[in-house]
Amino acid sequence: MQKPVKLPSDDKRWRVVEATMRRNGYRPDALIETLHTVQESFGYLDNDALMFVSQALRVSPSQVFGVATFYHFFNLKPQGEHTCAVCLGTACYIKGANKIIEAIEEEYGIKSGETTPDDRLSLLTVRCVGACGLAPAVVFDNNVLGNESPDGMLETIRERLAEVPEGAAQ
């Protein structure tokens, strides 16, 4: 096993990333597993993280970047405080998921894949979350909401955005 590479900063979250790599013996095939852990810990993959993973696993930066961009699940940009991922699977599409997207795009002035300027809401689309029985489905902050409608979804978003962010002082 190679000697571990120095962590990019004192941020404790890097320890979690390191643990994943150690568990996999710093093997190059742990690349995707490691990127998953980075994204879970930091929310997205920035260049520093990609370079660190590249050095630690001895995988070329181009390959790390190639993998990070190939898979839709990885974000290279930070997400907003809340994420709203509208399912665009077949069942949801047939039941009008695109109308939900249009409604949100219009209301918040962002396109799918974008974040509002105040970083409070990101609008995403996903390919089938497997909740087809509840189509159209939306994953809001990792909670699956079923049988959604454009108006109902806008209402939910308004409610969630109005909530005081966790940890914010009154």
Place this chain on the structure above:
Amino acid sequence: MMTYDELAELAAESREKQQQYKYCLRVCMAAGCLSQHSDSIKAALEDEVKAQGRDHEIQIKGVGCLGLCAAGPLVAVEPDNVLYEKVQAEDAPALIASIGKEPISELRCDEKMPFFSRQTKIVLENSGVIDPESLEDYLNADGYKGLYRVLTEMSPSEVIDEIMESGLRGRGGAGYPTGLKWATVAKASGDVKYVICNGDEGDPGAFMDRSVLESDPYRILEGMTIAGYAVGSNRGYVYVRAEYPLAIDRLKLALRQAKRNNLLGENILGTGFDFNLEIRLGAGAYVCGEETALMGSIEGHRGTPRPRPPYPADHGLWGQPTLINNVETYANIAPIIRNGSAWFSSIGTESSKGTKVFALAGQVKNTGLIEVPMGISLREIVEVIGGGTTGSGEFKAVQTGGPTGGCIPAEYLDVPVDYSSLTRLGSIMGSGGMIIMDKTSSMVDVAKYFMEFCKSESCGKCIPCRVGTAQMYGLLDKISKGQATMADLDLLEQLCDLVRNASLCGLGGSAPNPIMSTLKYFRSEYLEKIIDAPVLEPAAE
């Protein structure tokens, strides 16, 4: 070290404990009902049982998918065999009070309806019955009996013969005979062999594998371990999409418990057989459902397919002989070993044995998960089990096989569901997604939707697929906007042929299916949108 007898004791203890209860309330904790907050309903029921002082006689149990997602959250009451639908936390007091008395009629779901009575359950036999987070529950449902029998009474070749005779075919879509695949891997020479479970259920509209992993994860571990023994492998991977967090959690828990109880790892149950399993997460690439792409992904690369042959059976993961089967295929293994191949092959048709799980979705009343014997007609699935279309919508087509499948119109609804019949209709069995469309769906729009999917999911390695899907999408877009000519339609058809025949893997090879099947059965819808279309006689196809 745990022996089988000790395991049996563990199971018996838990069974006795559960038998002390007079009633058991099974609350669906699969992703569908969970999204309707079935977890808080379970908590409310638990509180209420205590509040009414009945916690000595009523057990509340979280279980996997009960099937009828459309009516979730679902709660089943045993032994009364009562099913409640759309239960809310507020219903808890009345619900608990009614146990042992008259069921609450307003909440009751007709458990005798065809949706339930017409199903034949093998893969889903434990779904909605056992607690997916409890090894004891799985053991009490005959779990690990198959593995124990295999490890103590059967030789690897006997196991393969049994699977071969059962007639089981791959449930991932292509329908390759499972026994034959196992035999090839067993014969292949190599010091190390791998067993992989393909749980990268990427087809939009399909959620069978998710449900199986969420509802009965041990079944997959048992099936894979049996496979490992049969082909001579000591190492396996379960590849699951990252989009299924609940399935991953339950699988991880099952893996830990299986290891702790000597059902995985070194010297399983003291029989001398070693088998280790790891979970690998997908990362949202549809093409990774293709077996060579999936193996690339496990190796930490971009998931791009490579030409076959050599097939994974000879040259798979890290160049070693590799057995790769789908979740549902592995889910069939333990029951076949337990009940014998003759039992399994008595179900289904001549060429397609056993059952198939379908995910029923779209414009149909009873959306949810069903398991039916092979050979059942599409009409029975759609009209009887599915309860027909929703609202006033008239049935138009059923789409099978995911984005690379085809649309089957009303006049072919009496066709039996098996691998060859669906292929003859220009669709495929696929993994089991079944989307019902009514007259409100435009077929050009549907084809365009699927092509948009294939275009963005094409891995980019081979030109026919990378460029072809983009060009076909462009043409469909033009047609849907009413700007296309007959020459465009001709070009579209030529491209379908080219992409189908020249692509490297199954994604490109079947990407034209939605266009070709809609052109075949709904050509008039295309022609209506074309500028210089010849005037048609009605119903020209």
